[in-house]
Amino acid sequence: MPTSRSYRDSCGIARALDVVGERWALLVVRELLLTPQRFSELRHALPHVSSNLLSDRLRELEHNGVIRRVPAPTEGHQVYELTERGRKLEPILRALGDWGIDAPQPPGPAALSATSVLIFLQGAARPGPEAPPTTYRLELDGRVWTVILRSGRAEVQPGEPATADVSLRTDPLTFSALLTDSAALTAARADGTLAVAGDLSAVDRLREAVSGPFSY
Amino acid sequence: MPTSRSYRDSCGIARALDVVGERWALLVVRELLLTPQRFSELRHALPHVSSNLLSDRLRELEHNGVIRRVPAPTEGHQVYELTERGRKLEPILRALGDWGIDAPQPPGPAALSATSVLIFLQGAARPGPEAPPTTYRLELDGRVWTVILRSGRAEVQPGEPATADVSLRTDPLTFSALLTDSAALTAARADGTLAVAGDLSAVDRLREAVSGPFSY
DNA sequence: CCGGATCCGCACCGATACTG
DNA sequence: CAGTATCGGTGCGGATCCGG
Numbered sequence: 001m002p003t004s005r006s007y008r009d010s011c012g013i014a015r016a017l018d019v020v021g022e023r024w025a026l027l028v029v030r031e032l033l034l035t036p037q038r039f040s041e042l043r044h045a046l047p048h049v050s051s052n053l054l055s056d057r058l059r060e061l062e063h064n065g066v067i068r069r070v071p072a073p074t075e076g077h078q079v080y081e082l083t084e085r086g087r088k089l090e091p092i093l094r095a096l097g098d099w100g101i102d103a104p105q106p107p108g109p110a111a112l113s114a115t116s117v118l119i120f121l122q123g124a125a126r127p128g129p130e131a132p133p134t135t136y137r138l139e140l141d142g143r144v145w146t147v148i149l150r151s152g153r154a155e156v157q158p159g160e161p162a163t164a165d166v167s168l169r170t171d172p173l174t175f176s177a178l179l180t181d182s183a184a185l186t187a188a189r190a191d192g193t194l195a196v197a198g199d200l201s202a203v204d205r206l207r208e209a210v211s212g213p214f215s216y
Numbered sequence: 217m218p219t220s221r222s223y224r225d226s227c228g229i230a231r232a233l234d235v236v237g238e239r240w241a242l243l244v245v246r247e248l249l250l251t252p253q254r255f256s257e258l259r260h261a262l263p264h265v266s267s268n269l270l271s272d273r274l275r276e277l278e279h280n281g282v283i284r285r286v287p288a289p290t291e292g293h294q295v296y297e298l299t300e301r302g303r304k305l306e307p308i309l310r311a312l313g314d315w316g317i318d319a320p321q322p323p324g325p326a327a328l329s330a331t332s333v334l335i336f337l338q339g340a341a342r343p344g345p346e347a348p349p350t351t352y353r354l355e356l357d358g359r360v361w362t363v364i365l366r367s368g369r370a371e372v373q374p375g376e377p378a379t380a381d382v383s384l385r386t387d388p389l390t391f392s393a394l395l396t397d398s399a400a401l402t403a404a405r406a407d408g409t410l411a412v413a414g415d416l417s418a419v420d421r422l423r424e425a426v427s428g429p430f431s432y
Numbered sequence: 433c434c435g436g437a438t439c440c441g442c443a444c445c446g447a448t449a450c451t452g
Numbered sequence: 453c454a455g456t457a458t459c460g461g462t463g464c465g466g467a468t469c470c471g472g
Contacts, residue, residue: 003463005445006322008264010392011332013246013309016316023237023464030229039435048224050465055436064319077434088315093229095308100232102301103280106222116227176226219444221464239445255454266446271455293453 002060019064020089024049024057026096029082029089031115032067034145035158036081044141045113061086094123112172114140118156121147121179125154127209134202137164140172149209166198178203179210218276235280236305240265240273242312245298245305247331248283251374252297260357261329277302310339328388330356334372337363337395341370343425350418353380356388365425382414394419395426 003022007014020026024046031037031045042054049057058080061067066086072079082089097119117140127134133150137160146161147154168175174193177184185203188194196203219238223230236242240262247253247261258270265273274296277283282302288295298305313335333356343350349366353376362377363370384391390409393400401419404410412419 005463007240007243008322008324008326009243009262009332010321010326010328010389011243011246012313012316012319012336013332014243014316015319015322016312017242018322019316019319021237021239021242024223026233026237027223027225027227027230030227040433043435046225048465050467051436052438053464056463085318092308092311092315095311096232097228099304099308100228100230100235103228103231103235105226106224106231106234108224110224110226112226116225116229120228173226221443259454264446266448267455268447268457269445272444 002056002063020061020066022057022060024053025061026089026093028054028057028061029066029086030093030119031113032080032082032086033090033093034115034118034156036070036072036079038072038077038079041143042080045111045115047111094119097123112176114143114145114172117172117176117179118145118147120176121206121210122154122156125149125206125209126212127152127154127205128212131205134166134199134205135161135164136202136206137161137167138175139167139169140175147206149205154209164198166196166200166202168194168196168203170194179207182207218272218279236277236282238273238276240269241277242305242309244270244273244277245282245302246309246335247329248296248298248302249306249309250331250334250372252286252288252295254288254293254295257359258296261327261331263327310335313339328392330359330361330388333388333392333395334361334363336392337422337426338370338372341365341422341425342428343368343370343421344428347421350382350415350421351377351380352418352422353377353383354391355383355385356391363422365421370425380414382412382416382418384410384412384419386410395423398423 006018020029027046028042031042037045043051046054058067062069065083067080068083069078069080127149129152131149133148136147138145138147144160146157146159170188170193174184174188178188182204189196222234236245243262244258247258253261259267262270274283278285281299283296284299285294285296343365345368347365349364352363354361354363360376362373362375386404386409390400390404394404398420405412
C-alpha cells in the first residue's frame, strides 16, 4: 500500500516534499531523466530498493503526476516515463547532485547506474568548442547510448548512433573510472571489463572534457 | 539516536539525499535560511515534528556539516545556523519550493512559518524598479523582520529597521493572505489578527509587487 | 524471466510524558 | 527552555512467492 503522510505545511518546499520527499522517490525520477525505463531496468539501476517499495513509489509518483506508465512502442511490455511536470525536476536534481558531489562516499560497495554516470558526464563535460565533434557508441548494462561531444558540451541520447568514432562496452563503474583516471583505459581492457573498438584517443578526449581546463 | 542509513549509491544525488534526504531535514534547513534560530523557535515553526526527532535531525545535520550550533551573541542560550555548505542548499530549496507551489495543498489545517512566507515574498516580489523604496517593520510570531522593497526586489532581514514606512504585527498565515487578497487587509484588521501603523497603502504595494505585472 | 505481490522483522517515526 | 525517555505504529529492507 502506497504511503500517504504529509508535512501538513503550506510552504511550497514542504508540498514538494510531500510528493517527492519519500525515500527513493527522487532516485526513481533520476533514473527516468534520460529515457523511459521498465520495471526491471529500474530494479537493476537501484539494486538496494525492494521490489514492493519500488512498486509503491511508482504508483505514488504516477498518482501525483510526476511519472506515467505507457506501453512500449514496439514491444508488449510497458515503461515508466516522466511527465512534463516530472521533467521540471531535472534542474533541481542536477543542482542537488552537484551539492552531493562534495559529500562523503558511502562506506562499502556502492551502486552506480548508467543514468547516473551519463548525467554526470552531461553536466561536467566541457569539450573545447573548437574541437571536431566526436560520436561515441556506449553500451552500458546492455543498453546502448549515443554520446556526442559537440559545440562545447556533451549530448547524451538513448539508442544507437548513426555512425560512431568509437564504441565502448563496459559497466557504469568502469566507465566512470575512465572519465577521471587516465590509466583506467588500459587496465580495464586488460581485465576484460571494457571492450573498445575504433578511435582509442577519443576516450582520452572524453576524460579531458570532464576534467580539463574548460570544466570551470 | 540519530538515523544512519544510506542509499549506498555513488551518484551525487544519492549522496546528497544521504545527508538531507531524511524526513524533516530539508525543512529544518529552510527554517534557517533567513536567520539562525533556537530550538523552541524551530519547534514553533515546524509544529508537527516531534521534539526527539527534531533533536536527532539537528544532531545529524550538525554532524554532516550542514548546520552548526553557536552560542547566541547577547544571551545565554544557543542557536542553530547554516554553515557555508548548508547555505549552498538555498537555490535548491527555492527551486523545490517553486516546483511545489503547483502541488495540491495538504488537506486539513496546514502550518505556515514566518520563514516560509518571507522566502516566498523574497522570491516572488518584483516591485517596479522606478518605485520609491519602501521599508516595512514586520512582527511575525513575536519576531521582528525588516522588509525593504527596493530596486526591483524585496530584501528581507531579521531585526528592527532603522525607520519604517509601515509597521505590521500579525501571524504568518494572515500575512500570507495580505499578499494575495486585496480584501484581506480590512478583514484582518477588523477581527484583530492584524495590527497596522503607518502608511496603509504600502501594504497594497506589497501585494502588487507579488502579484503584479512585474512578477513574470 | 518479467512484473510485480505477500510476508515479516526492524528501524524509523510520531505522540506524549518527563527532566535538568 | 532545551532537550531526553518511552512506547506504539508503520514505513522500510530483505526475502520469498506467484501469474503470465
